Amino acid sequence: MEATITLEYCDKKTAEAIAKAISPDNFKTPSGLQVKTMREDAKVVSQIQCDCKLLTLIATIDDLLFSASTAEKALGIIKKI
Numbered sequence: 001m002e003a004t005i006t007l008e009y010c011d012k013k014t015a016e017a018i019a020k021a022i023s024p025d026n027f028k029t030p031s032g033l034q035v036k037t038m039r040e041d042a043k044v045v046s047q048i049q050c051d052c053k054l055l056t057l058i059a060t061i062d063d064l065l066f067s068a069s070t071a072e073k074a075l076g077i078i079k080k081i
Contacts, residue, residue: 001057005046007068012042019044021071
């Protein structure tokens with residue numbers, strides 16, 4: 001199974017910050033699961049390949065989106081300071 005998650009931002013700088021915040025997930029995956037996150041212009045693209053159960057894929061997508069949301073909130077707080 002494969003999934004691609006694309007998140008669009010207002011500028012490249014924000015997209016780069018989000019990509020860097022969630023990219024450690026690229027390396028912390030169980031056997032049969034691969035996650036690759038990269039910035040493309042003002043977008044963050046995560047490609048997920050899963051040879052595991054569907055629930056593993058769904059949990060991985062959920063974790064990825066939660067991490068991106070947390071990073072977005074942190075950036076919002078920093079921008080207010």
